[in-house]
Amino acid sequence: MIIALNNKSNLNKEEFISYLNSLKQISTNSTLILCPTYINIPLVDGVLLGSQNVSRTDTGAFTGEVSAKQLKSYDVKYSIVGHSERREYQKETNEDIKEKIIKLQEEGITPILCIGESKVERDNGTYKEVIKEELSILNDIDNSNIIIAYEPIWSIGTGIIPTNEEIIEVFELIKSILPNNKVLYGGSANNDNIDTLKQIDLIDGYLLGGLSLKPDKLQEFLNKLN
Numbered sequence: 001m002i003i004a005l006n007n008k009s010n011l012n013k014e015e016f017i018s019y020l021n022s023l024k025q026i027s028t029n030s031t032l033i034l035c036p037t038y039i040n041i042p043l044v045d046g047v048l049l050g051s052q053n054v055s056r057t058d059t060g061a062f063t064g065e066v067s068a069k070q071l072k073s074y075d076v077k078y079s080i081v082g083h084s085e086r087r088e089y090q091k092e093t094n095e096d097i098k099e100k101i102i103k104l105q106e107e108g109i110t111p112i113l114c115i116g117e118s119k120v121e122r123d124n125g126t127y128k129e130v131i132k133e134e135l136s137i138l139n140d141i142d143n144s145n146i147i148i149a150y151e152p153i154w155s156i157g158t159g160i161i162p163t164n165e166e167i168i169e170v171f172e173l174i175k176s177i178l179p180n181n182k183v184l185y186g187g188s189a190n191n192d193n194i195d196t197l198k199q200i201d202l203i204d205g206y207l208l209g210g211l212s213l214k215p216d217k218l219q220e221f222l223n224k225l226n
């Protein structure tokens with residue numbers, strides 16, 4: 001299983017150093033990918049690194065941006081792109097996300113593309129169209145080395161998860177479009193629901209937000225997965 005840990009904008013320097021020490025004690029068969037906030041990236045050693053974002057632009061005169069080339073120089077192997085918080089708060093569009101994926105691919109960094117519908121889109125039945133649209137950016141680019149993370153927006157940080165039937169329906173849709181790509185589930189995955197989630201064979205791993213910040217609880221989660 002692939003377990004991507006999305007720290008979001010959490011953990012200051014001191015907190016992160018102590019967190020990283022605990023994280024390194026974790027024992028698991030799964031592949032852990034740590035995605036810290038940018039400024040904590042140089043503090044990481046001994047753990048597979050991902051970023052939470054990347055610039056659409058190259059290295060150069062783009063104040064405040066971090067390019068794929070720069071990430072590569074810090075040994076970043078994966079990058080989350082299109083997280084719903086960026087789509088919502090930074091108004092990132094599917095076209096922006098496609099440009100980011102291309103920049104990552106130029107540097108050999110594996111994109112973790114987040115997709116998923118809002119509560120309104122779930123309730124009005126348009127969620128499959130939303131997901132297809134979000135995946136359509138991959139139509140004319142090499143999609144062989146991209147991880148997909150299905151994260152229903154209404155499930156992120158809320159403690160509410162879809163039913164297994166709802167997850168299976170979407171995973172089947174994604175895998176019908178991208179049969180060879182790994183697909184993660186994200187959105188309130190935790191120790192209370194992992195026994196239910198793990199019954200779904202189609203899930204290749206998890207993208208964890210809240211749980212990523214608690215190494216002891218994360219160890220429990222990983223034990224339940226094995």
Ligand code: PGA
Binds near residue numbers: 006157158187207
């Ligand atoms: P959560 O976040 O696990 O706290 O719901 C997941 C995510 O936003 O990637």
